[in-house]
Structure formats: C-alpha cells, structure tokens
Amino acid sequence: MMAGAKTTHAVYLGVNFYRQRVAHLQATAGAAGLDGLLILNPANLMWATGFFHIPNERPIGLFLPVYGVPSLFVPFLEKENAEESWIEDVRWYLEYPGETPAEVWMAAQLPGDRIGVDSASYASFSAMRAIKPGLSLDSTVSNLRYIKTGAEVELTRIAAAYADFGLSVARQAVTDGLHGGITELDVVQVVQAETTARMKAELEDLVNFYRGAVALTAHAGPRGALPHGQPGPVVIRPGDTLIVGIGVKVGGYHAESGCTFIVGEPTADQRRCLEATWACDEAALAALKPGAACSAVNEAAWSVLREHGYGDFIRHRIGHGMGVEGHEAPWLSIGDATPATAGMIFSNEPGIYRPAVDGYRIIDSMVVTATGAERLSRYLSDHGPDDRVIPV
Numbered sequence: 001m002m003a004g005a006k007t008t009h010a011v012y013l014g015v016n017f018y019r020q021r022v023a024h025l026q027a028t029a030g031a032a033g034l035d036g037l038l039i040l041n042p043a044n045l046m047w048a049t050g051f052f053h054i055p056n057e058r059p060i061g062l063f064l065p066v067y068g069v070p071s072l073f074v075p076f077l078e079k080e081n082a083e084e085s086w087i088e089d090v091r092w093y094l095e096y097p098g099e100t101p102a103e104v105w106m107a108a109q110l111p112g113d114r115i116g117v118d119s120a121s122y123a124s125f126s127a128m129r130a131i132k133p134g135l136s137l138d139s140t141v142s143n144l145r146y147i148k149t150g151a152e153v154e155l156t157r158i159a160a161a162y163a164d165f166g167l168s169v170a171r172q173a174v175t176d177g178l179h180g181g182i183t184e185l186d187v188v189q190v191v192q193a194e195t196t197a198r199m200k201a202e203l204e205d206l207v208n209f210y211r212g213a214v215a216l217t218a219h220a221g222p223r224g225a226l227p228h229g230q231p232g233p234v235v236i237r238p239g240d241t242l243i244v245g246i247g248v249k250v251g252g253y254h255a256e257s258g259c260t261f262i263v264g265e266p267t268a269d270q271r272r273c274l275e276a277t278w279a280c281d282e283a284a285l286a287a288l289k290p291g292a293a294c295s296a297v298n299e300a301a302w303s304v305l306r307e308h309g310y311g312d313f314i315r316h317r318i319g320h321g322m323g324v325e326g327h328e329a330p331w332l333s334i335g336d337a338t339p340a341t342a343g344m345i346f347s348n349e350p351g352i353y354r355p356a357v358d359g360y361r362i363i364d365s366m367v368v369t370a371t372g373a374e375r376l377s378r379y380l381s382d383h384g385p386d387d388r389v390i391p392v
Contacts, residue, residue, distance in 0.1 A: 008204040011158065011251035013151055015086040018050040022070055028140055030066040035112025037064045037138060040103065041119040044141040047324045051085045052207050052252055053078065058096040061106045062087075073106045107131045118142065145323055146330060147343035152253055153367055153376075156322065156345055159248040159255035160365045160377040166195040166214065166246040167259050167379045174236060174263065174390050184231040187218040187244065195248070207252045215326075216246040224260070224359025227315050227351060238264040238392045241273075241358045247326055254326045256347050257377035258363030264392040273352050273360045274385040276308035280350035281362055281380065284318050284332070288346065288366060288373035294336040301332075301350060310352045319347040322365065344368045345376070 025048060029037045039045050039062040042055035049062060051072065061073040071089040074082045075096060082090045091109065093102050103120060107128040116138025120128065129135045148156070173190040174182055195214045200206065206213065218231045221240040236242055245258035260277065262270050280301050287300035301318040305311060317333030322345050330338035332346055344367070351361040365376040375381055 008202055010204040011155060012205040012207055013050060013155075013251060015050075017151065018048070018086065021048055022064060025140065025144075026064050026066055028144075029064065029116060029138075032116070032138075032140070033114065034066065034116045034138070035114045035134075036066055036110060036116075037140065038062070038106065038110065038115055038117045039064070039141055040117060041141070043325045043328070044118050044145070046252060047145055048141060049085065049087060050252070051082065051087070053081060059102040059106075061103070063106070063110055065111060068111075071109075073102070073109075075102070101127060103128055104131065107135070116140065142329065145328065146321065146338075147341060148323060148345055148367070149343070152323070153343070153345065155251040155253040156255045156365065156367070157376045159250035159253055160257055162195055162199055162214070162248040162250065163246040163255055163257035163365075164377055164379040165198065166191045166216065166248070167244060167257055169194045170216075170218065170244045170246075171259075171261060171390060174242065174261070178236065178238070178263065178390070178392065181235050183236065184218040184220055184223070184234045187236070187242075188216055188231050191216055191218075191244075191246065195246075199248075199250070203250065205251075207249070213249045214246065215248075216244060219243045219359065220263075222356050222358060224361075225353045225355050225357065226359070227353060227361070236263060241270065241360060242390075243359055243361050245361065245363050249326075252324050254322045254324070255345075255365040255376060256322070256326075256349075256363045257365065257379050258349070258361060259379060259383070259388055260360045260362055262389045264390070266389055270358075271385065272308070273310070273358075274388060276305060276310055277350040277352060277360050277362050278380070278385050279308070280304040280318075281348055281364055284348045284350070285364070285366060285373050285375065288332075288340055288348075288368060290340055290342055290368060290370065292340045294330050294332050294338045294340060295334055297340065298332045298334060298336075301348075305350065305352065313352045313354050315351060315353045316349070319349055319366075321346055340368050340373075342368050342370050348375075 058075040063071040103124040113134035242261045283304045284301035287297045319332035348364040
C-alpha cells in the first residue's frame with residue numbers, strides 16, 4: 001500500500017454470518033413444529049439477512065422454510081436491490097396496495113400450512129389465515145434479537161466510540177462559538193458533519209447511511225426539561241445546561257452516548273444535579289447483572305435519584321435495548337421482568353427534568369457480561385462531573 005493512502009475497515013457482518021443465522025432460524029422453527037417462518041417486520045428481516053433497505057408502506061417479506069432455501073418477497077421497485085443480496089430466490093409484486101394485498105400474495109406462495117409469522121395487522125393476519133389455516137403469530141426472531149453475538153457487540157462498541165467523538169465535537173463547537181451566538185441547531189449540524197465525515201473516512205461499507213448514521217439532539221437551558229424536544233435556533237448562553245444526546249449506527253447496529261454540559265461555572269444546585277445523574281448511571285451499571293430483572297435495574301437507578309431529592313423530576317425509564325433498532329426490547333423499565341442475560345445491550349439514561357428551569361440527562365451504552373455489565377461508551381467515564389463544564 002502506498003504511503004499515506006487512506007485505509008478503511010469493513011463493518012458489514014458478511015454473507016456467511018447471515019447464512020448461519022438463517023440456518024439457525026430454520027432449525028428453531030423445525031423444532032417448534034412449524035413448516036416455516038414468514039418474517040414481515042423490517043427490523044427482524046434486516047437482522048436475519050443483512051438486507052438493509054428503506055422500510056415504507058410496501059411490505060417486504062422473508063420466508064424461511066424448515067428445509068430449503070429462503071425466499072425474499074419485495075415490491076417491484078426493490079427487485080434489483082433485493083437481487084444484489086445473497087438470497088437467490090427473489091419474487092416481486094407490482095405495487096401497494098394492489099388488487100391482492102401483498103401479505104396475501106406471499107401467503108399463497110408458501111409451502112406447508114404451519115407457518116409462523118412475526119408481525120401482521122389483524123386484517124392482514126385474518127386474510128392470510130384464510131389461505132393458511134395453520135398460520136400463527138411467532139416471536140422467535142424478536143426473542144433471539146435480545147442476545148447479541150460477539151461481532152454485534154463489537155459493531156456497537158465502534159458505534160459508541162463515534163458517539164463519544166461527537167460529544168467531543170459538540171463541546172469544542174460550543175467553546176469556539178459561544179461568543180458568536182452558537183445555537184442548538186448549530187451544534188447538531190457541526191456534530192453530524194464532523195462525525196459523519198470521520199466515519200466515511202474510516203469505514204468501508206456504510207450500512208444504513210440512507211437515513212444518516214448520526215442522529216442527535218441538543219437542548220439548552222429550560223428547554224432541557226423537554227426529554228424529546230426538537231433542537232431549534234436557540235442561542236446557548238453562559239449559565240445554561242446543555243444536553244447533547246447522540247445515536248450512531250455502524251454496520252446496522254445502534255449505540256448512544258450523551259452528556260449534560262454546564263456552560264460557565266456551575267452553581268451548587270447544578271453541580272448536585274450533575275453528581276446525582278452520575279451516581280444514578282453508576283447504580284444502573286452495578287445492578288445490571290445476569291439474572292437481574294430489567295425492572296429491578298430500573299428501580300435501583302431511580303432510587304438513587306429519589307435519595308438525592310429528584311424523584312419528582314423523573315420523566316422516563318432508565319434505559320432500553322439497542323441493536324438494529326435504536327429502541328428495542330427488552331426495556332430497563334417498570335413492567336419488564338425479563339432477566340438480564342449476557343449479550344444484551346442497553347442504554348443507560350439517568351434524567352432530571354425541572355419544568356421551566358433546566359434538564360440533565362446523560363447516556364451510556366452498556367453490554368451485559370457473564371459477571372456484570374460493561375460500558376461500551378466511554379465519554380462519561382473519561383469526563384466526570386467536574387469535566388462537564390465548558391469554560392466561558
């Protein structure tokens with residue numbers, strides 16, 4: 001290789017990985033007494049095959065017979081895209097909604113009667129069942145997605161590192177632009193541009209770039225009390241809190257990292273909030289062990305915020321699963337008794353939201369290990385509460 005030449009590395013998991021995954025699904029379906037699985041949920045289909053596409057109203061289906069080769073059912077406009085995948089049997093229908101609903105057209109082509117389907121509306125399920133009386137709802141794929149392989153964990157770790165990089169970019173952008181009237185939207189644009197540019201320079205196959213591999217929010221001052229507010233042309237000023245939360249996808253896998261910065265010397269009140277969210281983050285990490293109920297992890301984290309006096313300012317669960325989707329089961333939340341298992345990946349999102357005053361949210365990505373949990377994101381670990389201050 002020539003000196004100074006750009007080097008990149010691949011992040012797509014590869015055809016053999018997905019062939020083995022499909023073979024495992026076929027064996028699982030056979031053991032359950034099924035003739036095959038019909039996968040209609042877009043995220044399940046991408047997870048199973050690596051056929052990353054643009055989901056829309058036009059159904060795309062994957063049929064996995066217990067014996068034989070898989071079939072991919074697509075609208076005509078996806079025909080060439082599907083034929084570039086490793087799946088050889090590609091069948092197409094003309095358009096949606098069509099004279100015959102796509103799901104019904106798919107069902108009519110399936111061999112066997114005992115078919116498990118992962119997702120369908122009531123109307124679609126009823127119409128398909130009229131053709132396949134043995135049709136049943138099946139959660140095999142969704143449940144298997146809970147546990148990530150070592151390769152999937154590594155992609156998430158890489159994604160988390162880019163999210164961490166984005167936080168460094170955000171901090172520097174505010175430092176450089178504070179006296180020039182930098183806004184929330186400016187921060188978003190700079191982080192997206194610089195992080196995306198770095199990924200394009202370093203990664204060979206940019207899976208899922210069609211919707212942008214970098215997504216983030218930035219909320220300053222009282223707007224920080226809006227957990228899902230939209231960034232706007234709001235000037236960031238000394239004395240503000242600034243919440244920056246970043247999500248990145250690498251190889252189709254999602255990770256997050258987020259920090260609350262204080263612009264200027266923090267007040268005693270602001271420092272207490274920073275310390276409380278960090279203590280909450282540590283508590284969630286410590287509680288996330290194999291066998292622990294997801295709801296118990298949430299409670300361990302929430303209890304820390306209550307002990308610090310911020311119980312009235314909790315607005316959401318402590319975390320959610322991540323993988324091919326940014327939000328996926330299981331959930332670190334009340335009502336989810338799923339036991340944590342090695343290979344599960346979660347966000348860790350302590351939040352304090354004080355209406356019309358300010359907000360504090362930090363975000364880590366965590367993976368469950370055989371003995372506990374590990375942070376995949378590193379920004380917060382490398383920058384404690386005292387380092388989250390942007391000098392004026």
